[in-house]
Amino acid sequence: MENLDAARFQMAFTLIFHIIFACIGMVMPFFMVVSHYKWLKTKDPMYLTLTKSWQKGVAIFFVTGAVSGTALSFELGLLWPGFMKHAGPIIGMPFSLEGAAFFVEAIALGFYLYGWNKLPERFHWITGIIVGISGVSSGILVVAANGWMNAPSGFDYIDGQFLNVDPVAAMLNPAWGTQALHMVLAAFTATGFAVAGIHAYQVLKGRNIVLHKKAFHIAITFAAIAAILQPISGDLSAKDIAVRQPVKLAAMEAHYHTEKGAPLYIGGIVDADKGTVTNKIALPGMLSFLAFGDFDAEVKGLNDFPLDERPNVPIVHYAFQIMVGIGSILVLAGVLYFISRKRKKWADKKGYWLVFTLLAPFGFIALEAGWIVTEVGRQPWIIHKIMRTADAVTPMPGIVFSFYMYVAVYTLLAVAVTWLMIRQIKVLNQTTY
Amino acid sequence: MLYVVLFFLLFSLFLYVVLGGADYGAGIIELFSSKENQKITKKTIYRVMGPVWEANHIWIIIVIVILWIAFPNYYHVMVVYLHIPLTIMLLGVTLRGVAFVFRHYDAVIDNSQRLYDAMFKFSSLVTPIFLGMIYGALSSGKIIVTDDVSTLSFYEVFIMPWCNMFSLLIGLFFASLCAFLSSVLLIGESDEGVENIYIRKSAIAAIVVFVIGLITFIYGYSFDYVFVQGFMKSRYAIGILFVSSILILPLWRAIRKGHKVQSRVYAVAQVFLILCAAILAHFPNIIITTTTRMSILDTIAPDSVITALGISLIIGGTVILPGLFHLLVSFKMIKILNRNNTSL
Secondary structure (H helix, E strand, O other): OOHHHHHHHHHHHHHHHHHHHHHHHHHHHHHHHHHHHHHHHHOOHHHHHHHHHHHHHHHHHHHHHHHHHHHHHHHHHHHOHHHHHHHHHHOHHHHHHHHHHHHHHHHHHHHHHHOOOOOOHHHHHHHHHHHHHHHHHHHHHHHHHHHHHHOOOOOEEEOOEEEOOOHHHHHOOOOHHHHHHHHHHHHHHHHHHHHHHHHHHHHHOOOOHHHHHHHHHHHHHHHHHHHHHHHHHHHHHHHHHHHHOHHHHHHHOOOOOOEEOOOEEEEEEEEOOOOEEEEEEEEOOHHHHHHHOOOOOEEOOHHHOOHHHOOOHHHHHHHHHHHHHHHHHHHHHHHHHHHHHHOHHHHHOHHHHHHHHHHOOHHHHHHHHHHHHHHHHHOOEEEOOOEEHHHHOOOOOOHHHHHHHHHHHHHHHHHHHHHHHHHHHHHHHHOOO | OHHHHHHHHHHHHHHHHHHHHHHHHHHHHHHOOOHHHHHHHHHHHHHHHOOOHHHHHHHHHHHHHHHHHHOHHHHHHHHHHOHHHHHHHHHHHHHHHHHHHHHHHOOOOOOHHHHHHHHHHHHHHHHHHHHHHHHHHHHOOOEOOOOOHHHOOHHHHHHOOOOOHHHHHHHHHHHHHHHHHHHHHHHHHOOOOOHHHHHHHHHHHHHHHHHHHHHHHHHHHHOOOHHHHHHHHOHHHHHHHHHHHHOHHHHHHHHHHOOHHHHHHHHHHHHHHHHHHHHHOOOOEEEEEOOOEEEOOOOOOOHHHHHHHHHHHHHHHHHHHHHHHHHHHHHHHHHHHHHHHHHO
């Protein structure tokens, strides 16, 4: 394997892991404080048990997220020194603020985890809220750095030099807003469906049903709202990319020929060599409409771009199809949940709980697919139109061994965390009232 | 603003060495304890470190982020030429953090605890050794900075600069320093009656620190290591190191008399002075390569970046430091002060 490929695989692999831990660490505190609030209001001991069980989950995911994040902060430089040497100072602002937000989160979590019966009730609960808010803030700030790679701003690029650096303008890059909104909603959707799915499975199995139903309702409410809002944010993102990164949009849609009234392809098998898409459903004019709000607008095709400036079209196209497909299913599931709140009979049927059990991993699959779209879709650039990924990679040979090591360690970590969660739930089920 | 940034860089580094160091040290103490004492230590570590250990380790991220934003060329040299030890250190940080959480948050207590304990103890020893080795590599003048790595062998460029006796000695020195810090901290945190374990440990650790330090100097001096030579030439560095060694006397008195807060202040002051001496010996040339000495003041990011970073750090600092202080006070200091009041 070439050094560049190994470095890209390693980065992708660690990010795919980190994003799961980070999202759960960002979103679960909100479930935890809602349950905590209900305990304070109702004094129903089940909510206390649930809060304490979720807090252990938060602690485990926070730490795994924190250590994999620490690893990432080094990997940026270890794998892409050419990138960090120039980009580090420019995009340092969101990273340093993210560090601060993360610090606040760690402090608040320290108070929360160890504050039971020691801190005043209200203050203790508020520290839980701070955990959630600072977690989401650090997520949003990190996305600013990624947004900058897609929409580099805040400097003048003259003769290979980065001059007149303005770190604030770099942070407020045009891609940040749409990307951050999309990511926050995705985090809530993915974590919500995953947590709700785990509790739905427990209901399905008839274990400690009352408690797991309470847990399910808290998690799925967040997830359903986020899933229903997500298409709006997706539309904003698509319109943004259509203008800023037309080649990425063309790859997402496997759109080869520039045309007016471009059709939208659903599914389809891409032949990247011939530049054709077969077995697709084509909706006439829809791509033009979704990209520019006009059925007759011209959408640039891949053939208009030089070969060495195109990303891997099949990967981007398939990942995009997966993201949108699952996103649509989750919108339906969200609507289904809100209807079931009126039609209470549905919740008596096993099928209802089976559906939500099966949906558990889908949010995360869509989220990972979405990141593949934006990251693979940005290639061959590490900084859009400024620096190629191939020019940023470390000169040290043999990165492939580092990649294997990361695969081994992270796989072990994933297995261990899953196993711990199963044990956590088993203990929770043995609690009696 | 540059000085604000430099202050935060050194401040974070110092806090990482003290807080993170004590954290690593706790694992090292546990590793070198009898089975019975390991149990006691494990319980004490959890009580002391539990609420704060995550915060302790964020300082290294702050150090790294400041380095890459404000001193990108420095960062570049580190990540390119010290890729391997940095990766091993990261592996250690990861396994250690995970093991700590697993052993304290696992819902079921069974045999898997032994695996978590082993992971925790060994990574607690290996990680600070590699941290020290990285510092040793940066300051020993063995890094070869080159535009074309293919003209030299992999060993020369990526292994030899850090994988040598001198770096290893610095690594061992740092690890023993961690153990020393931690044992002094644990004296004040342990339950009545078991303090003697940690008093003994701190005495042993102090001796080990001294012996390894001496060996490092003798080795570095006899093989002409630029770091040690520079150290010898700097009057300030020698003076500070001397003061640091002298502090062992009041420290020992404070421990004997049971002044817990005082003994910690002395121990932290010693570590602070050692760090100062090491940095002062070559300041501002923090990285020394085979051909040049890279001054930290020569390779800084544009002014606009330094200003923005300085402001972020000041804002961040005003939010974080009171919170962190409050956290430490809520869970640690109050308890110690209370116990002091009752025991005195």
